[in-house]
Amino acid sequence: MNKIKVGVVGYGVIGQRLADGVAKQEDMELIGVADVAPTLSIRALKEQGMPYDLYCSIDDTTALEQAGIPITGKLEDMLQKVDIVLDATSAGIGAKNKELYKKYGVKAIFQGGEKNEVADVFFHGYANYEKGVGADYLKLTSCNTTGLIRAVDCIHREVGVEKVAITIIRRVADPGDYHRGLTNALQVDKAPSHQAVDLMTIIPEVDATGILVHTPVTHGHIITVVATPKKDISKEELLKLFESHPRIRVVRLADGFLGNASLFRYARDLGNKRGDMYEIAIWEESIVKSGKDIMFAINIPQESVVIPENMDAIRAAMKMQLTREEGTKMTNQYLGMK
């Protein structure tokens, strides 16, 4: 079998995990990663003996060289070797890189920080896989939206969802971030939040609105969802639905999963690389009904949640699998999800 050749551009919080994710897909080959400077992540790559080849995304390789980081070539060198790139650069850079991708006839998948216009398809592995099949440029939903849509799509396919109102309790920085932060403060964003708007773009039949509040923590957004299903669904049925979804993990307060920090600790104790978790978690004891409406709380592991849907995107764009069922199944299998 010819493996699909993949490059990762931008080796930061998301880029590293994308590279690891690709490396786990037995039908893909990670050609290399590209970045611009000797960041901590690049230094960690060096300390590990360069398990991935590094390409320099800018002309000036001085900084990398002075830090003693081995470089395999320039970004354009990598682009000549790959079928598709996952672009995980800072917001706005992806749009510039697209010109290069075009030049080398390479397909590309952009992350949530880019504008929708950068891509032909705004993509979510479970919600609209088929739209991505064969597309040249895809943009993935952001971390919160990706996780949220997993849950909403799952209910929507079962009983139909009329509308949702979400409250995003957002972690304000990633572990290790010193360039941004919040200290003893909650911050309210202008409503509606982009996640609600994006959800409506991906699943147009669902009406959505929402408020986002930033909180001074570093791992795991928590979203509360108030959903009005088209058909009544009991708490027990909902629970079963969630439990059967390969990318949802149902957890219990009673078992010691008290919040986002418990999930991070658990993933570390599992020995998962970097303490990552691909699944969103839903707390069983958070599920309540009010009339027909259902309400529940989701944990979004912001650093790693989008990895599976990015793998799905490669599968769709490269026509490796033509249906949502097959595409997500392969991703789940290689990432070790149930």
Added chain:
Amino acid sequence: MNKIKVGVVGYGVIGQRLADGVAKQEDMELIGVADVAPTLSIRALKEQGMPYDLYCSIDDTTALEQAGIPITGKLEDMLQKVDIVLDATSAGIGAKNKELYKKYGVKAIFQGGEKNEVADVFFHGYANYEKGVGADYLKLTSCNTTGLIRAVDCIHREVGVEKVAITIIRRVADPGDYHRGLTNALQVDKAPSHQAVDLMTIIPEVDATGILVHTPVTHGHIITVVATPKKDISKEELLKLFESHPRIRVVRLADGFLGNASLFRYARDLGNKRGDMYEIAIWEESIVKSGKDIMFAINIPQESVVIPENMDAIRAAMKMQLTREEGTKMTNQYLGMK
């Protein structure tokens, strides 16, 4: 005019503010405050020259004496001088104190931490003032519920509210707390939250549910409310409604009110004692509609929000005013609310 004689039992976070609130009511007289130990708040009272008389709530006065705190007498001495007490002791103590209050024929108002059974009436100044008129024992709603009900009651009286779903983003400790805290973690509580249940007790026509998430900050809970009104109401009408409520302050992100910390800073800059604010705040830019449903975010200044409703409770219990309109109006006037 004979002033109503009031005592405050428990001089902690809430008790201090109740004492200050009573002192501002020109038709009430603060007889004194009672506590058990030389806490920082009691030491601050001493450093200020004992503006309020202190009574000792326990037999053993040694600790207070050794700290050089002047004591006017025992709690029972105070009870012989007052018409009514505001009990702001730790949860569970109020129920014990009630026996003493009965013995001296003194009315009492308990705080949200006590069980409902301690009182004849579960009280909120705006929502059910009339139920408290002439009652001997009242229990106030907790800080979150008090603020939440102000907003919901205000809409309910205008257009009727069918149901609400709330997300409480709770500050986990008060400024100065060392006995409790949370570090880099969000904590999910079993749903539905008691605030939703309490709301239904106070306004039985409204169906309510909710999820509470603790966050590591010290000033100001933020609640998002999804409400289904019985009659459609526009964003503009809702804004006007909130703006006309004496205990609601509409604020704007555009003016620099970015979150709970802005409100605390603003109250400090206003020169308010302790940086307190009696009003809940609602962000104009948080108000969104989804079909007929409305959604918005409230800030609850947890240390001071219940003070006005406690003053209302005295007015109701002592029959100082017989109606909600008159009772809340007097409170608002003496507390300097618009």
Added chain:
Amino acid sequence: MNKIKVGVVGYGVIGQRLADGVAKQEDMELIGVADVAPTLSIRALKEQGMPYDLYCSIDDTTALEQAGIPITGKLEDMLQKVDIVLDATSAGIGAKNKELYKKYGVKAIFQGGEKNEVADVFFHGYANYEKGVGADYLKLTSCNTTGLIRAVDCIHREVGVEKVAITIIRRVADPGDYHRGLTNALQVDKAPSHQAVDLMTIIPEVDATGILVHTPVTHGHIITVVATPKKDISKEELLKLFESHPRIRVVRLADGFLGNASLFRYARDLGNKRGDMYEIAIWEESIVKSGKDIMFAINIPQESVVIPENMDAIRAAMKMQLTREEGTKMTNQYLGMK
């Protein structure tokens, strides 16, 4: 008596407190404050009914006018009415403003954020008052340095200090700050910290070094000081020395002062405006000896600690008092320090 006419330029965290401080000095008159935009602090001034006249520091008054803030005039108008200004603008702006102050023959006192070159004298009320007498341009030490020098100067005058090594555990943002912050992280600065360097500038006989670590809290830096005195001093003598200093407050863990948050709470409970405290605090139980060396921990209330020394600076610059003893005594008296 002719009062000294004072203006405050920059009405932010420090500027507001300087204005309040000047207003308390019975031998000074606050002519007004100057700022550029309708910040929360300026809005709070308006809500209070403009207790201080506001002058606009920039040509364009549109933003202030649109916010409905009453303006008395332009900064240059204020400069024609004052003898001296306290410049509490953002770092770097003071140097630019100096040209204006020169033009109007107005003396000026700059804050710690400006470069030393802006001023003729780098000033601390207790350590080098006499150097400031009659000077035209003074720069105050920053908050940490001001508090630190109070303690070191106090020991140095008694027994001589050979050297100090300090560790500054720095609060990273002020309450209400959303433009900076740190979340679940400690941050180490390049050593030696500027506070150690500044201490040697102000008290050249003392050798000093130090390390600064930022921590995610908002009120009160804590500094640990390791000092080698020239003459041995017992813990008891040191305690007495600190207790007799009008700008040092000795506190005890045993009394409930467990950290910076206790001090903030205590100041709020005292009813101090904004919950401010002018004194640094030293924990009795933190004082330890190792051989001749002494070690102790100081709390620095970063928002308000420099106010007294700024008042001292006016007294020195305007020759209101010619000696350290007299100058600081008047400041202490009007600010209500022991």
Added chain:
Amino acid sequence: MNKIKVGVVGYGVIGQRLADGVAKQEDMELIGVADVAPTLSIRALKEQGMPYDLYCSIDDTTALEQAGIPITGKLEDMLQKVDIVLDATSAGIGAKNKELYKKYGVKAIFQGGEKNEVADVFFHGYANYEKGVGADYLKLTSCNTTGLIRAVDCIHREVGVEKVAITIIRRVADPGDYHRGLTNALQVDKAPSHQAVDLMTIIPEVDATGILVHTPVTHGHIITVVATPKKDISKEELLKLFESHPRIRVVRLADGFLGNASLFRYARDLGNKRGDMYEIAIWEESIVKSGKDIMFAINIPQESVVIPENMDAIRAAMKMQLTREEGTKMTNQYLGMK
């Protein structure tokens, strides 16, 4: 070769890492781990397919069974199979367990939370290895003391250390802790800190004192050390000394290691299990001299720092190696330290 048979009692934050550490020692065999309840860590063991055998430390196995956790036997069963146990139970439990260890003639190593009396030797792999050789009961230094002594011992062996004064900026809780925490507060402990006292017990020639301040972060204590060496040592020599120590990692602010959070992120990016790091880190730019005194800042990865010294302790107690050089060398080799 007969491998030394080791059991780990208490499978919490430290116990898990001890088990992993033992599993890496090619001359030891991990017989199993013991705990009492289905904690998250035990549940993670189950989800991984029980890589370690679990023994129940209490009579009642109901909770573990109901959670579906496979149990190999009771603690006493495990004790019959092992030569030595690492006891990582909660403070105080170790002393009780000691009776059992005696009963089965099993040597034991206790952690820093136990009282010194529990053991014959208060142990540190680098500072006093030889004292532990052949001992039956050893107690390890706590995480801060272990890391601190690495640095001080390293200097002491080179140039002699007369005295040290330390400031411990302590993380208040581990990632995932919900039972303790601090929010927006620094907390001062009674001085001198136990770490200074313990250092003097382990290295009696050095005089030590110190102050500990708790801060609201979860990974990595930072200690500043002021040390007076007996012989002058330059910054460059000190740097070389630190760089040559297998359990010290010299890092640079200039390379992006800005604080404890950078180190945690780096360890995650390295792919280290749980994001752990065995080395303490010392910031190159924090090293300063003041006269003969040296000052520097250390990062202590609190969850994992004691693992190497625990391995050393097994080697000493079991007489696997008779000297510090040989014992620590074997540990370092198997743990993959330089």
